[in-house]
Amino acid sequence: MTHTRIKFCGMTRAEDVRLAVELGVDYVGLVFAPRSPRRLLLGQARMLRELVPEEIAVVALVMDNTSAEIETLIENVRPDLLQFHGGETDAFCAGFDVPFLKAIAMASEDENASARATEFPSAYGYLLDGHGKGEQGGSGQRFDWKRVPRLEKPVFLAGGLTSENVATAIRIARPWGVDVSSGIESAPGIKNPDRMRFFLDEARRADAQPD
Known part of the structure; x- marks a missing residue:
C-alpha cells in the first residue's frame, strides 16, 4: 500500500488546524x-503553529516576499518547509537554511515541469499547481494530471483537487503528495469539516487500491 502525503493548505482557524x-x-x-x-x-500564524505537533510538518507559503519578511516569519513561525510561488531564483529560495518546495504553474500546456524543476536543483521538492504564472495558488484550477512527470524529488499535486476527484488524481498521477486548499473550504480560509474528512478518506482509499 502506498502512502500519498496529504497537505491541507491555507489554514486560518484554530479549529481547522486541530481537525x-x-x-x-x-x-x-x-x-x-x-x-x-x-x-x-x-500573531495568527504563531498561534496556529503551536497547535501542530512535531510529527506534522508546517509549510510557510510565500510569493515574492522580501528577504526580511521571510526571515521574520522563520524566526516567529519556525516552519519546517518554505513554499515559493513567485519569481524567486534557486539561490534566493536556498538562502534561508530551510528546506523548500518550488511551485510550478501548470495552466499552460506548454509548461514543461521537468525542465522547470531543473532550474531549482536545491529544492526539496516541487508543487505542480493549476494556476498560471504570476497568479495566486489556491484558485481551484485543474490541469491535466497525465502531465505530472516522474521526478527524483517529491512532487505534490495541487490545483482543483476535491474529495470528489482526489482518488482519481492519485490513480492517474501517482504523486508523492496532494495539496488542497479551496477544495475543502466553505469560503476562502474557512475549511469545511466534512470536506476535510471526505478528502482524506478518499485519498487513503486510492492508496489502498492496487495500480
Whole structure:
C-alpha cells in the first residue's frame, strides 16, 4: 500500500488546524503571500503553529516576499518547509537554511515541469499547481494530471483537487503528495469539516487500491 502525503493548505482557524491534526495530515500550510485572501499575520500564524505537533510538518507559503519578511516569519513561525510561488531564483529560495518546495504553474500546456524543476536543483521538492504564472495558488484550477512527470524529488499535486476527484488524481498521477486548499473550504480560509474528512478518506482509499 502506498502512502500519498496529504497537505491541507491555507489554514486560518484554530479549529481547522486541530481537525487536520486529528485526521492525521502530513503537512499544514500557512500562507504569507501578500495578495492571498488566506494571508496570516504573524500573531495568527504563531498561534496556529503551536497547535501542530512535531510529527506534522508546517509549510510557510510565500510569493515574492522580501528577504526580511521571510526571515521574520522563520524566526516567529519556525516552519519546517518554505513554499515559493513567485519569481524567486534557486539561490534566493536556498538562502534561508530551510528546506523548500518550488511551485510550478501548470495552466499552460506548454509548461514543461521537468525542465522547470531543473532550474531549482536545491529544492526539496516541487508543487505542480493549476494556476498560471504570476497568479495566486489556491484558485481551484485543474490541469491535466497525465502531465505530472516522474521526478527524483517529491512532487505534490495541487490545483482543483476535491474529495470528489482526489482518488482519481492519485490513480492517474501517482504523486508523492496532494495539496488542497479551496477544495475543502466553505469560503476562502474557512475549511469545511466534512470536506476535510471526505478528502482524506478518499485519498487513503486510492492508496489502498492496487495500480
